[in-house]
Amino acid sequence: MMETENTDLPHELIILILQRLPVKSLIRFKCVCKSWFSLISSDTHFANSHFQLTAATHTHRALFISTQTRSIDLDASLNDDIASVSLNLNSTDDYLVVSMSDDHSPQLLEVFSLRGNTWKQVKGTHIQSMHAVEDDQKVGLFFNGAIHWFAHCLDLQKDVIVAFDLTERKLLDMHLPDQYGYEFDCCGLWVFREFLSLWARNYDNDTVEIWVMKEYKLHSSWTKTHVLPIDAIPTKYFSPLHSTKNGDIVxxxxxxxxxxxxxxxxxxxxCYCNDPHGTQVVMYTESLLSLPGDNVQA
Structure with a gap:
Protein backbone atom coordinates (compact mmCIF):
# COMPACT_ATOMS: atom_id res chain seq x y z
CA MET A 1 0.00 0.00 0.00
CA MET A 2 1.30 3.45 -0.89
CA GLU A 3 2.11 5.76 2.02
CA THR A 4 0.75 8.94 0.43
CA GLU A 5 -1.95 9.84 -2.06
CA ASN A 6 -1.69 11.97 -5.19
CA THR A 7 -1.94 15.61 -4.04
CA ASP A 8 -2.65 17.11 -7.45
CA LEU A 9 -6.34 17.33 -6.52
CA PRO A 10 -7.75 18.89 -3.35
CA HIS A 11 -8.73 16.30 -0.73
CA GLU A 12 -12.34 17.53 -0.69
CA LEU A 13 -12.62 17.00 -4.46
CA ILE A 14 -11.20 13.48 -4.17
CA ILE A 15 -13.87 12.64 -1.59
CA LEU A 16 -16.64 13.96 -3.89
CA ILE A 17 -15.32 11.79 -6.73
CA LEU A 18 -15.03 8.67 -4.58
CA GLN A 19 -18.56 9.13 -3.23
CA ARG A 20 -19.90 8.64 -6.75
CA LEU A 21 -18.12 5.37 -7.50
CA PRO A 22 -19.61 1.85 -7.25
CA VAL A 23 -18.90 -0.17 -4.13
CA LYS A 24 -16.89 -2.75 -6.09
CA SER A 25 -14.49 -0.04 -7.29
CA LEU A 26 -14.17 1.49 -3.83
CA ILE A 27 -13.23 -1.85 -2.31
CA ARG A 28 -10.41 -2.14 -4.86
CA PHE A 29 -9.27 1.46 -4.25
CA LYS A 30 -8.72 0.86 -0.54
CA CYS A 31 -5.23 -0.33 -1.44
CA VAL A 32 -4.26 2.97 -3.17
CA CYS A 33 -3.05 4.64 0.03
CA LYS A 34 -3.60 4.68 3.78
CA SER A 35 -5.88 7.71 3.75
CA TRP A 36 -8.17 6.10 1.13
CA PHE A 37 -8.18 2.86 3.11
CA SER A 38 -9.26 4.70 6.24
CA LEU A 39 -11.86 6.77 4.38
CA ILE A 40 -13.49 3.83 2.62
CA SER A 41 -13.20 1.33 5.48
CA SER A 42 -14.18 3.27 8.57
CA ASP A 43 -15.48 6.77 7.82
CA THR A 44 -19.18 6.63 8.76
CA HIS A 45 -19.95 10.04 7.24
CA PHE A 46 -18.41 8.96 3.93
CA ALA A 47 -20.37 5.68 3.95
CA ASN A 48 -23.67 7.46 4.65
CA SER A 49 -23.05 10.10 1.97
CA HIS A 50 -22.12 7.40 -0.53
CA PHE A 51 -25.29 5.45 0.25
CA GLN A 52 -27.52 8.50 -0.19
CA LEU A 53 -25.96 9.29 -3.57
CA THR A 54 -26.16 5.66 -4.67
CA ALA A 55 -29.82 5.37 -3.72
CA ALA A 56 -30.64 8.57 -5.62
CA THR A 57 -28.55 8.19 -8.76
CA HIS A 58 -27.31 4.63 -9.28
CA THR A 59 -29.23 1.68 -10.62
CA HIS A 60 -30.86 -0.75 -8.24
CA ARG A 61 -29.96 -4.41 -8.34
CA ALA A 62 -31.90 -7.61 -7.82
CA LEU A 63 -30.55 -10.32 -5.53
CA PHE A 64 -31.45 -13.92 -6.37
CA ILE A 65 -31.14 -16.11 -3.27
CA SER A 66 -30.93 -19.85 -3.94
CA THR A 67 -28.25 -22.55 -3.98
CA GLN A 68 -26.04 -19.81 -5.45
CA THR A 69 -26.60 -16.16 -4.60
CA ARG A 70 -26.41 -13.94 -7.66
CA SER A 71 -27.00 -10.28 -8.47
CA ILE A 72 -28.01 -8.42 -11.63
CA ASP A 73 -28.40 -4.80 -12.69
CA LEU A 74 -32.01 -4.64 -13.91
CA ASP A 75 -31.28 -1.57 -16.03
CA ALA A 76 -28.85 -3.62 -18.11
CA SER A 77 -29.62 -6.01 -20.93
CA LEU A 78 -31.09 -9.37 -19.97
CA ASN A 79 -28.19 -10.93 -21.86
CA ASP A 80 -25.57 -9.35 -19.60
CA ASP A 81 -23.72 -11.56 -17.16
CA ILE A 82 -25.28 -12.12 -13.75
CA ALA A 83 -22.63 -11.60 -11.09
CA SER A 84 -22.13 -13.89 -8.14
CA VAL A 85 -22.03 -12.05 -4.82
CA SER A 86 -21.67 -12.71 -1.13
CA LEU A 87 -24.49 -11.82 1.22
CA ASN A 88 -23.76 -8.62 3.16
CA LEU A 89 -26.29 -6.05 4.53
CA ASN A 90 -26.71 -2.32 3.73
CA SER A 91 -29.05 0.25 5.25
CA THR A 92 -29.18 2.88 8.05
CA ASP A 93 -27.65 3.35 11.47
CA ASP A 94 -29.94 0.62 12.80
CA TYR A 95 -31.57 -2.53 11.47
CA LEU A 96 -35.16 -3.33 12.41
CA VAL A 97 -37.09 -6.59 12.26
CA VAL A 98 -40.89 -6.29 12.28
CA SER A 99 -42.73 -9.42 13.41
CA MET A 100 -46.46 -10.12 13.39
CA SER A 101 -47.33 -13.21 15.41
CA ASP A 102 -50.25 -15.46 14.48
CA ASP A 103 -50.19 -17.16 17.88
CA HIS A 104 -51.86 -14.35 19.79
CA SER A 105 -55.36 -12.92 19.84
CA PRO A 106 -55.25 -10.04 19.23
CA GLN A 107 -52.25 -10.48 17.00
CA LEU A 108 -48.93 -9.30 18.40
CA LEU A 109 -46.79 -6.78 16.52
CA GLU A 110 -43.18 -6.46 17.72
CA VAL A 111 -40.11 -4.58 16.50
CA PHE A 112 -36.54 -5.74 17.10
CA SER A 113 -33.67 -3.21 17.04
CA LEU A 114 -30.30 -4.73 16.21
CA ARG A 115 -28.41 -1.76 17.62
CA GLY A 116 -30.34 -1.85 20.88
CA ASN A 117 -30.64 -5.66 20.88
CA THR A 118 -34.21 -5.36 22.15
CA TRP A 119 -37.75 -6.35 21.17
CA LYS A 120 -40.53 -3.80 21.70
CA GLN A 121 -44.24 -4.46 21.40
CA VAL A 122 -46.23 -1.94 19.38
CA LYS A 123 -49.22 -0.85 21.46
CA GLY A 124 -52.24 1.28 20.76
CA THR A 125 -52.73 -0.04 17.23
CA HIS A 126 -55.62 -1.71 15.48
CA ILE A 127 -53.60 -4.85 14.85
CA GLN A 128 -56.41 -6.89 16.37
CA SER A 129 -58.60 -6.02 13.37
CA MET A 130 -56.41 -7.96 10.96
CA HIS A 131 -55.66 -11.60 10.29
CA ALA A 132 -52.77 -13.05 8.34
CA VAL A 133 -53.10 -13.98 4.69
CA GLU A 134 -51.17 -16.39 2.46
CA ASP A 135 -47.68 -17.35 3.63
CA ASP A 136 -45.95 -15.86 0.59
CA GLN A 137 -47.55 -12.48 1.28
CA LYS A 138 -46.18 -12.07 4.81
CA VAL A 139 -42.92 -10.52 3.62
CA GLY A 140 -43.69 -6.83 3.39
CA LEU A 141 -42.65 -4.19 0.86
CA PHE A 142 -40.41 -1.40 2.18
CA PHE A 143 -41.38 1.96 0.68
CA ASN A 144 -41.36 5.56 1.90
CA GLY A 145 -40.05 4.62 5.33
CA ALA A 146 -42.74 2.02 5.98
CA ILE A 147 -43.35 -1.71 5.51
CA HIS A 148 -46.46 -2.57 3.49
CA TRP A 149 -48.40 -5.79 3.18
CA PHE A 150 -51.90 -7.05 2.42
CA ALA A 151 -54.40 -7.82 5.17
CA HIS A 152 -58.12 -8.27 5.72
CA CYS A 153 -59.58 -5.69 8.05
CA LEU A 154 -62.33 -7.28 10.13
CA ASP A 155 -63.68 -3.92 11.30
CA LEU A 156 -64.19 -2.74 7.73
CA GLN A 157 -64.88 -6.23 6.32
CA LYS A 158 -62.62 -5.53 3.36
CA ASP A 159 -59.10 -6.13 2.08
CA VAL A 160 -56.61 -3.32 2.61
CA ILE A 161 -52.94 -2.43 2.43
CA VAL A 162 -51.45 -2.05 5.89
CA ALA A 163 -48.37 0.17 6.32
CA PHE A 164 -46.17 0.17 9.42
CA ASP A 165 -44.19 3.41 9.71
CA LEU A 166 -40.74 2.51 11.06
CA THR A 167 -40.10 6.00 12.43
CA GLU A 168 -43.44 6.68 14.06
CA ARG A 169 -43.97 2.98 14.97
CA LYS A 170 -47.60 3.27 13.84
CA LEU A 171 -49.92 1.31 11.59
CA LEU A 172 -52.22 2.80 8.97
CA ASP A 173 -54.68 1.40 6.44
CA MET A 174 -54.81 2.25 2.76
CA HIS A 175 -57.76 1.10 0.68
CA LEU A 176 -57.28 -0.77 -2.57
CA PRO A 177 -58.51 0.76 -5.87
CA ASP A 178 -62.28 0.74 -6.22
CA GLN A 179 -62.17 -1.49 -9.31
CA TYR A 180 -59.58 -3.82 -7.80
CA GLY A 181 -61.21 -7.18 -7.06
CA TYR A 182 -58.38 -9.71 -7.00
CA GLU A 183 -57.48 -12.33 -4.42
CA PHE A 184 -54.18 -12.04 -2.56
CA ASP A 185 -52.77 -15.20 -4.14
CA CYS A 186 -52.65 -13.56 -7.59
CA CYS A 187 -51.41 -10.06 -6.77
CA GLY A 188 -48.52 -8.25 -5.12
CA LEU A 189 -46.92 -4.97 -4.08
CA TRP A 190 -43.90 -3.31 -5.70
CA VAL A 191 -42.41 0.12 -6.41
CA PHE A 192 -43.06 1.48 -9.92
CA ARG A 193 -41.35 4.76 -10.92
CA GLU A 194 -40.98 5.75 -7.26
CA PHE A 195 -44.67 5.13 -6.58
CA LEU A 196 -46.39 2.49 -4.47
CA SER A 197 -47.87 0.06 -6.97
CA LEU A 198 -50.02 -3.06 -7.24
CA TRP A 199 -49.90 -5.83 -9.80
CA ALA A 200 -52.57 -8.46 -10.33
CA ARG A 201 -52.94 -11.39 -12.68
CA ASN A 202 -56.20 -11.61 -14.64
CA TYR A 203 -56.78 -15.32 -15.24
CA ASP A 204 -59.60 -14.67 -17.71
CA ASN A 205 -57.44 -13.07 -20.40
CA ASP A 206 -53.83 -13.94 -19.39
CA THR A 207 -52.77 -10.41 -18.52
CA VAL A 208 -51.15 -8.63 -15.59
CA GLU A 209 -52.64 -5.29 -14.57
CA ILE A 210 -50.50 -2.61 -12.92
CA TRP A 211 -52.01 0.03 -10.64
CA VAL A 212 -50.11 3.06 -9.31
CA MET A 213 -50.87 5.25 -6.29
CA LYS A 214 -49.71 8.57 -7.72
CA GLU A 215 -50.06 10.40 -4.41
CA TYR A 216 -49.05 8.34 -1.41
CA LYS A 217 -51.91 7.54 1.01
CA LEU A 218 -54.48 9.22 -1.29
CA HIS A 219 -57.04 6.61 -2.31
CA SER A 220 -58.41 8.62 -5.24
CA SER A 221 -54.96 8.72 -6.85
CA TRP A 222 -55.00 5.00 -7.76
CA THR A 223 -54.61 4.68 -11.54
CA LYS A 224 -54.36 1.63 -13.79
CA THR A 225 -51.29 2.28 -15.94
CA HIS A 226 -50.56 -0.98 -17.80
CA VAL A 227 -52.17 -4.20 -18.94
CA LEU A 228 -49.37 -6.63 -19.88
CA PRO A 229 -50.09 -9.73 -22.01
CA ILE A 230 -48.41 -12.81 -20.51
CA ASP A 231 -49.59 -15.50 -22.94
CA ALA A 232 -46.10 -15.59 -24.57
CA ILE A 233 -44.38 -16.41 -21.25
CA PRO A 234 -43.95 -20.20 -20.86
CA THR A 235 -45.48 -20.28 -17.38
CA LYS A 236 -48.07 -17.57 -18.15
CA TYR A 237 -47.08 -15.86 -14.92
CA PHE A 238 -45.38 -12.51 -14.35
CA SER A 239 -44.43 -10.70 -11.15
CA PRO A 240 -42.96 -7.15 -11.62
CA LEU A 241 -39.80 -6.25 -9.72
CA HIS A 242 -38.43 -2.99 -11.08
CA SER A 243 -38.94 -0.21 -13.61
CA THR A 244 -35.75 0.82 -15.42
CA LYS A 245 -34.57 4.35 -16.18
CA ASN A 246 -35.93 4.16 -19.73
CA GLY A 247 -39.35 2.93 -18.59
CA ASP A 248 -38.99 -0.83 -19.13
CA ILE A 249 -40.67 -3.17 -16.62
CA VAL A 250 -38.58 -6.10 -15.40
CA CYS A 271 -33.79 -15.24 -19.94
CA TYR A 272 -33.20 -17.87 -17.28
CA CYS A 273 -31.53 -16.34 -14.26
CA ASN A 274 -31.16 -19.13 -11.73
CA ASP A 275 -31.61 -22.82 -11.04
CA PRO A 276 -34.87 -24.55 -12.06
CA HIS A 277 -35.92 -25.08 -8.46
CA GLY A 278 -36.76 -21.41 -8.02
CA THR A 279 -35.40 -18.74 -5.71
CA GLN A 280 -36.24 -15.69 -3.66
CA VAL A 281 -35.76 -12.31 -5.36
CA VAL A 282 -35.23 -9.02 -3.53
CA MET A 283 -34.24 -5.53 -4.64
CA TYR A 284 -31.29 -3.82 -2.97
CA THR A 285 -28.94 -0.83 -3.18
CA GLU A 286 -25.18 -1.31 -2.79
CA SER A 287 -23.51 0.50 0.09
CA LEU A 288 -20.46 0.63 2.36
CA LEU A 289 -22.60 0.60 5.50
CA SER A 290 -22.12 -2.30 7.88
CA LEU A 291 -24.14 -3.87 10.66
CA PRO A 292 -23.87 -2.11 14.05
CA GLY A 293 -20.84 -3.46 15.84
CA ASP A 294 -19.61 -5.19 12.68
CA ASN A 295 -16.63 -4.22 10.53
CA VAL A 296 -17.68 -6.17 7.42
CA GLN A 297 -18.23 -3.87 4.44
CA ALA A 298 -21.27 -4.28 2.18
Whole structure:
Protein backbone atom coordinates (compact mmCIF):
# COMPACT_ATOMS: atom_id res chain seq x y z
CA MET A 1 0.00 0.00 0.00
CA MET A 2 1.30 3.45 -0.89
CA GLU A 3 2.11 5.76 2.02
CA THR A 4 0.75 8.94 0.43
CA GLU A 5 -1.95 9.84 -2.06
CA ASN A 6 -1.69 11.97 -5.19
CA THR A 7 -1.94 15.61 -4.04
CA ASP A 8 -2.65 17.11 -7.45
CA LEU A 9 -6.34 17.33 -6.52
CA PRO A 10 -7.75 18.89 -3.35
CA HIS A 11 -8.73 16.30 -0.73
CA GLU A 12 -12.34 17.53 -0.69
CA LEU A 13 -12.62 17.00 -4.46
CA ILE A 14 -11.20 13.48 -4.17
CA ILE A 15 -13.87 12.64 -1.59
CA LEU A 16 -16.64 13.96 -3.89
CA ILE A 17 -15.32 11.79 -6.73
CA LEU A 18 -15.03 8.67 -4.58
CA GLN A 19 -18.56 9.13 -3.23
CA ARG A 20 -19.90 8.64 -6.75
CA LEU A 21 -18.12 5.37 -7.50
CA PRO A 22 -19.61 1.85 -7.25
CA VAL A 23 -18.90 -0.17 -4.13
CA LYS A 24 -16.89 -2.75 -6.09
CA SER A 25 -14.49 -0.04 -7.29
CA LEU A 26 -14.17 1.49 -3.83
CA ILE A 27 -13.23 -1.85 -2.31
CA ARG A 28 -10.41 -2.14 -4.86
CA PHE A 29 -9.27 1.46 -4.25
CA LYS A 30 -8.72 0.86 -0.54
CA CYS A 31 -5.23 -0.33 -1.44
CA VAL A 32 -4.26 2.97 -3.17
CA CYS A 33 -3.05 4.64 0.03
CA LYS A 34 -3.60 4.68 3.78
CA SER A 35 -5.88 7.71 3.75
CA TRP A 36 -8.17 6.10 1.13
CA PHE A 37 -8.18 2.86 3.11
CA SER A 38 -9.26 4.70 6.24
CA LEU A 39 -11.86 6.77 4.38
CA ILE A 40 -13.49 3.83 2.62
CA SER A 41 -13.20 1.33 5.48
CA SER A 42 -14.18 3.27 8.57
CA ASP A 43 -15.48 6.77 7.82
CA THR A 44 -19.18 6.63 8.76
CA HIS A 45 -19.95 10.04 7.24
CA PHE A 46 -18.41 8.96 3.93
CA ALA A 47 -20.37 5.68 3.95
CA ASN A 48 -23.67 7.46 4.65
CA SER A 49 -23.05 10.10 1.97
CA HIS A 50 -22.12 7.40 -0.53
CA PHE A 51 -25.29 5.45 0.25
CA GLN A 52 -27.52 8.50 -0.19
CA LEU A 53 -25.96 9.29 -3.57
CA THR A 54 -26.16 5.66 -4.67
CA ALA A 55 -29.82 5.37 -3.72
CA ALA A 56 -30.64 8.57 -5.62
CA THR A 57 -28.55 8.19 -8.76
CA HIS A 58 -27.31 4.63 -9.28
CA THR A 59 -29.23 1.68 -10.62
CA HIS A 60 -30.86 -0.75 -8.24
CA ARG A 61 -29.96 -4.41 -8.34
CA ALA A 62 -31.90 -7.61 -7.82
CA LEU A 63 -30.55 -10.32 -5.53
CA PHE A 64 -31.45 -13.92 -6.37
CA ILE A 65 -31.14 -16.11 -3.27
CA SER A 66 -30.93 -19.85 -3.94
CA THR A 67 -28.25 -22.55 -3.98
CA GLN A 68 -26.04 -19.81 -5.45
CA THR A 69 -26.60 -16.16 -4.60
CA ARG A 70 -26.41 -13.94 -7.66
CA SER A 71 -27.00 -10.28 -8.47
CA ILE A 72 -28.01 -8.42 -11.63
CA ASP A 73 -28.40 -4.80 -12.69
CA LEU A 74 -32.01 -4.64 -13.91
CA ASP A 75 -31.28 -1.57 -16.03
CA ALA A 76 -28.85 -3.62 -18.11
CA SER A 77 -29.62 -6.01 -20.93
CA LEU A 78 -31.09 -9.37 -19.97
CA ASN A 79 -28.19 -10.93 -21.86
CA ASP A 80 -25.57 -9.35 -19.60
CA ASP A 81 -23.72 -11.56 -17.16
CA ILE A 82 -25.28 -12.12 -13.75
CA ALA A 83 -22.63 -11.60 -11.09
CA SER A 84 -22.13 -13.89 -8.14
CA VAL A 85 -22.03 -12.05 -4.82
CA SER A 86 -21.67 -12.71 -1.13
CA LEU A 87 -24.49 -11.82 1.22
CA ASN A 88 -23.76 -8.62 3.16
CA LEU A 89 -26.29 -6.05 4.53
CA ASN A 90 -26.71 -2.32 3.73
CA SER A 91 -29.05 0.25 5.25
CA THR A 92 -29.18 2.88 8.05
CA ASP A 93 -27.65 3.35 11.47
CA ASP A 94 -29.94 0.62 12.80
CA TYR A 95 -31.57 -2.53 11.47
CA LEU A 96 -35.16 -3.33 12.41
CA VAL A 97 -37.09 -6.59 12.26
CA VAL A 98 -40.89 -6.29 12.28
CA SER A 99 -42.73 -9.42 13.41
CA MET A 100 -46.46 -10.12 13.39
CA SER A 101 -47.33 -13.21 15.41
CA ASP A 102 -50.25 -15.46 14.48
CA ASP A 103 -50.19 -17.16 17.88
CA HIS A 104 -51.86 -14.35 19.79
CA SER A 105 -55.36 -12.92 19.84
CA PRO A 106 -55.25 -10.04 19.23
CA GLN A 107 -52.25 -10.48 17.00
CA LEU A 108 -48.93 -9.30 18.40
CA LEU A 109 -46.79 -6.78 16.52
CA GLU A 110 -43.18 -6.46 17.72
CA VAL A 111 -40.11 -4.58 16.50
CA PHE A 112 -36.54 -5.74 17.10
CA SER A 113 -33.67 -3.21 17.04
CA LEU A 114 -30.30 -4.73 16.21
CA ARG A 115 -28.41 -1.76 17.62
CA GLY A 116 -30.34 -1.85 20.88
CA ASN A 117 -30.64 -5.66 20.88
CA THR A 118 -34.21 -5.36 22.15
CA TRP A 119 -37.75 -6.35 21.17
CA LYS A 120 -40.53 -3.80 21.70
CA GLN A 121 -44.24 -4.46 21.40
CA VAL A 122 -46.23 -1.94 19.38
CA LYS A 123 -49.22 -0.85 21.46
CA GLY A 124 -52.24 1.28 20.76
CA THR A 125 -52.73 -0.04 17.23
CA HIS A 126 -55.62 -1.71 15.48
CA ILE A 127 -53.60 -4.85 14.85
CA GLN A 128 -56.41 -6.89 16.37
CA SER A 129 -58.60 -6.02 13.37
CA MET A 130 -56.41 -7.96 10.96
CA HIS A 131 -55.66 -11.60 10.29
CA ALA A 132 -52.77 -13.05 8.34
CA VAL A 133 -53.10 -13.98 4.69
CA GLU A 134 -51.17 -16.39 2.46
CA ASP A 135 -47.68 -17.35 3.63
CA ASP A 136 -45.95 -15.86 0.59
CA GLN A 137 -47.55 -12.48 1.28
CA LYS A 138 -46.18 -12.07 4.81
CA VAL A 139 -42.92 -10.52 3.62
CA GLY A 140 -43.69 -6.83 3.39
CA LEU A 141 -42.65 -4.19 0.86
CA PHE A 142 -40.41 -1.40 2.18
CA PHE A 143 -41.38 1.96 0.68
CA ASN A 144 -41.36 5.56 1.90
CA GLY A 145 -40.05 4.62 5.33
CA ALA A 146 -42.74 2.02 5.98
CA ILE A 147 -43.35 -1.71 5.51
CA HIS A 148 -46.46 -2.57 3.49
CA TRP A 149 -48.40 -5.79 3.18
CA PHE A 150 -51.90 -7.05 2.42
CA ALA A 151 -54.40 -7.82 5.17
CA HIS A 152 -58.12 -8.27 5.72
CA CYS A 153 -59.58 -5.69 8.05
CA LEU A 154 -62.33 -7.28 10.13
CA ASP A 155 -63.68 -3.92 11.30
CA LEU A 156 -64.19 -2.74 7.73
CA GLN A 157 -64.88 -6.23 6.32
CA LYS A 158 -62.62 -5.53 3.36
CA ASP A 159 -59.10 -6.13 2.08
CA VAL A 160 -56.61 -3.32 2.61
CA ILE A 161 -52.94 -2.43 2.43
CA VAL A 162 -51.45 -2.05 5.89
CA ALA A 163 -48.37 0.17 6.32
CA PHE A 164 -46.17 0.17 9.42
CA ASP A 165 -44.19 3.41 9.71
CA LEU A 166 -40.74 2.51 11.06
CA THR A 167 -40.10 6.00 12.43
CA GLU A 168 -43.44 6.68 14.06
CA ARG A 169 -43.97 2.98 14.97
CA LYS A 170 -47.60 3.27 13.84
CA LEU A 171 -49.92 1.31 11.59
CA LEU A 172 -52.22 2.80 8.97
CA ASP A 173 -54.68 1.40 6.44
CA MET A 174 -54.81 2.25 2.76
CA HIS A 175 -57.76 1.10 0.68
CA LEU A 176 -57.28 -0.77 -2.57
CA PRO A 177 -58.51 0.76 -5.87
CA ASP A 178 -62.28 0.74 -6.22
CA GLN A 179 -62.17 -1.49 -9.31
CA TYR A 180 -59.58 -3.82 -7.80
CA GLY A 181 -61.21 -7.18 -7.06
CA TYR A 182 -58.38 -9.71 -7.00
CA GLU A 183 -57.48 -12.33 -4.42
CA PHE A 184 -54.18 -12.04 -2.56
CA ASP A 185 -52.77 -15.20 -4.14
CA CYS A 186 -52.65 -13.56 -7.59
CA CYS A 187 -51.41 -10.06 -6.77
CA GLY A 188 -48.52 -8.25 -5.12
CA LEU A 189 -46.92 -4.97 -4.08
CA TRP A 190 -43.90 -3.31 -5.70
CA VAL A 191 -42.41 0.12 -6.41
CA PHE A 192 -43.06 1.48 -9.92
CA ARG A 193 -41.35 4.76 -10.92
CA GLU A 194 -40.98 5.75 -7.26
CA PHE A 195 -44.67 5.13 -6.58
CA LEU A 196 -46.39 2.49 -4.47
CA SER A 197 -47.87 0.06 -6.97
CA LEU A 198 -50.02 -3.06 -7.24
CA TRP A 199 -49.90 -5.83 -9.80
CA ALA A 200 -52.57 -8.46 -10.33
CA ARG A 201 -52.94 -11.39 -12.68
CA ASN A 202 -56.20 -11.61 -14.64
CA TYR A 203 -56.78 -15.32 -15.24
CA ASP A 204 -59.60 -14.67 -17.71
CA ASN A 205 -57.44 -13.07 -20.40
CA ASP A 206 -53.83 -13.94 -19.39
CA THR A 207 -52.77 -10.41 -18.52
CA VAL A 208 -51.15 -8.63 -15.59
CA GLU A 209 -52.64 -5.29 -14.57
CA ILE A 210 -50.50 -2.61 -12.92
CA TRP A 211 -52.01 0.03 -10.64
CA VAL A 212 -50.11 3.06 -9.31
CA MET A 213 -50.87 5.25 -6.29
CA LYS A 214 -49.71 8.57 -7.72
CA GLU A 215 -50.06 10.40 -4.41
CA TYR A 216 -49.05 8.34 -1.41
CA LYS A 217 -51.91 7.54 1.01
CA LEU A 218 -54.48 9.22 -1.29
CA HIS A 219 -57.04 6.61 -2.31
CA SER A 220 -58.41 8.62 -5.24
CA SER A 221 -54.96 8.72 -6.85
CA TRP A 222 -55.00 5.00 -7.76
CA THR A 223 -54.61 4.68 -11.54
CA LYS A 224 -54.36 1.63 -13.79
CA THR A 225 -51.29 2.28 -15.94
CA HIS A 226 -50.56 -0.98 -17.80
CA VAL A 227 -52.17 -4.20 -18.94
CA LEU A 228 -49.37 -6.63 -19.88
CA PRO A 229 -50.09 -9.73 -22.01
CA ILE A 230 -48.41 -12.81 -20.51
CA ASP A 231 -49.59 -15.50 -22.94
CA ALA A 232 -46.10 -15.59 -24.57
CA ILE A 233 -44.38 -16.41 -21.25
CA PRO A 234 -43.95 -20.20 -20.86
CA THR A 235 -45.48 -20.28 -17.38
CA LYS A 236 -48.07 -17.57 -18.15
CA TYR A 237 -47.08 -15.86 -14.92
CA PHE A 238 -45.38 -12.51 -14.35
CA SER A 239 -44.43 -10.70 -11.15
CA PRO A 240 -42.96 -7.15 -11.62
CA LEU A 241 -39.80 -6.25 -9.72
CA HIS A 242 -38.43 -2.99 -11.08
CA SER A 243 -38.94 -0.21 -13.61
CA THR A 244 -35.75 0.82 -15.42
CA LYS A 245 -34.57 4.35 -16.18
CA ASN A 246 -35.93 4.16 -19.73
CA GLY A 247 -39.35 2.93 -18.59
CA ASP A 248 -38.99 -0.83 -19.13
CA ILE A 249 -40.67 -3.17 -16.62
CA VAL A 250 -38.58 -6.10 -15.40
CA UNK A 251 -39.89 -9.02 -13.38
CA UNK A 252 -39.85 -12.78 -12.96
CA UNK A 253 -42.11 -15.55 -14.19
CA UNK A 254 -41.77 -18.06 -11.37
CA UNK A 255 -38.46 -16.91 -9.88
CA UNK A 256 -36.43 -18.82 -12.47
CA UNK A 257 -36.65 -16.41 -15.41
CA UNK A 258 -36.24 -12.66 -15.90
CA UNK A 259 -38.83 -11.05 -18.17
CA UNK A 260 -38.78 -7.51 -19.60
CA UNK A 261 -41.57 -5.36 -21.12
CA UNK A 262 -41.28 -1.89 -22.59
CA UNK A 263 -43.41 1.02 -21.46
CA UNK A 264 -45.95 0.23 -24.18
CA UNK A 265 -46.57 -3.23 -22.74
CA UNK A 266 -44.67 -5.14 -25.44
CA UNK A 267 -42.65 -8.18 -24.39
CA UNK A 268 -38.96 -7.47 -25.09
CA UNK A 269 -37.44 -10.77 -24.04
CA UNK A 270 -36.67 -13.18 -21.26
CA CYS A 271 -33.79 -15.24 -19.94
CA TYR A 272 -33.20 -17.87 -17.28
CA CYS A 273 -31.53 -16.34 -14.26
CA ASN A 274 -31.16 -19.13 -11.73
CA ASP A 275 -31.61 -22.82 -11.04
CA PRO A 276 -34.87 -24.55 -12.06
CA HIS A 277 -35.92 -25.08 -8.46
CA GLY A 278 -36.76 -21.41 -8.02
CA THR A 279 -35.40 -18.74 -5.71
CA GLN A 280 -36.24 -15.69 -3.66
CA VAL A 281 -35.76 -12.31 -5.36
CA VAL A 282 -35.23 -9.02 -3.53
CA MET A 283 -34.24 -5.53 -4.64
CA TYR A 284 -31.29 -3.82 -2.97
CA THR A 285 -28.94 -0.83 -3.18
CA GLU A 286 -25.18 -1.31 -2.79
CA SER A 287 -23.51 0.50 0.09
CA LEU A 288 -20.46 0.63 2.36
CA LEU A 289 -22.60 0.60 5.50
CA SER A 290 -22.12 -2.30 7.88
CA LEU A 291 -24.14 -3.87 10.66
CA PRO A 292 -23.87 -2.11 14.05
CA GLY A 293 -20.84 -3.46 15.84
CA ASP A 294 -19.61 -5.19 12.68
CA ASN A 295 -16.63 -4.22 10.53
CA VAL A 296 -17.68 -6.17 7.42
CA GLN A 297 -18.23 -3.87 4.44
CA ALA A 298 -21.27 -4.28 2.18
Missing amino acids: GTNDHTMLVKYNDEGQLLGH
